[in-house]
Amino acid sequence: MNQTTNKIYTCIIVEDEPLSQEILESYLQDCPQLKLKAICNDALEANQILLKEAIDLLFLDINMPKMNGIEWLKSLDQSPKVIFTTAYPEYAVEGFDLNALDYLLKPFSFERFLRSVNKFLSLQEKVGEKQENQEETILVKSNKKTYLLKPSELNYIESDGDYLKLHRKDDCLVIHDTLKHFQTKLPSNDFMRIHRSFIINLGKIDYLEGNQVCIAKQMVPIANSYIDQLMQLIKK
Incomplete structure (x- = not known):
């Protein structure tokens, strides 16, 4: 088993709906490889977190006050991996154009959520294997x-x-x-x-x-x- 399998990755929830925040937080409690660093009510709050520390994954709502998730993501020079969470399917194409890992349409089950998480973990494992193989001697x-x-x-x-x-x-x-x-x-x-x-x-x-x-x-x-x-x- 690759050593990246046991690595802990940081994530934040960017979501303005309290119920959606609670659901995501509860789902994350059953994902030991993901450490929730913060729950943000809007993109500007999340932006302050990214300025202070490195985050590996965003669970990002699109339709939010002040600035929607897509607009904010476009404003970032470098962004963490992103899984969009939204009730609006019309945003899906634009979301994938921004190289989002996945697009969760509300309401989504834990199984569907876990599929997205596993896609992220699989990608990180491949990155880790590539870095190991390229390690300088x-x-x-x-x-x-x-x-x-x-x-x-x-x-x-x-x-x-x-x-x-x-x-x-x-x-x-x-x-x-x-x-x-x-x-x-x-x-x-x-x-x-x-x-x-x-x-x-x-x-x-x-x-x-x-x-x-x-x-x-x-x-x-x-x-x-x-x-x-x-x-x-x-x-x-």
Whole structure:
């Protein structure tokens, strides 16, 4: 099973009808891979959310006050994936012209809603597979051998004098490099320096305990100056 299968995606409901809001919210409670970040009564309210944080999916009504959903979507330079929800079938063609994932005509059943969600999850899984296949490798020399190292293989990196220990699942490669220089080779969204001697793969964290983080059954120290930043990244 692809690792994207267990990923949690954020979504917001943009809908001005309280009953429709309640139905969508209740449906989402049975979709553990979707995390509802907000319920917005109009497009302008939703716009403020998108300015502050990244959202993966919109459940977007079309006929709303102030600005309808289609007009708002056209105004965005980059938009999340969109599933339209509306009582007006005449908007369907225009909605699909905007690359909407699906078009839910009210009232819709949970089965029909789930079909839309599964279409979104399937698309995200394919994107994840493509990104994995395109992952850039790093050339590292260790013990007279040259390795083609994928960053995703790393659990954490440990500084040891003039050398680095690259901790992977089943081994540890020792290379001649500095932590500061090696960090420039890593994808910044996936790795974080948490101590003068350690960089960790955020996706490998098992749990935090005090000023330590557990990765692959190893406790790695967190410097006080990095705790707040690490907690903010984890909450996202």
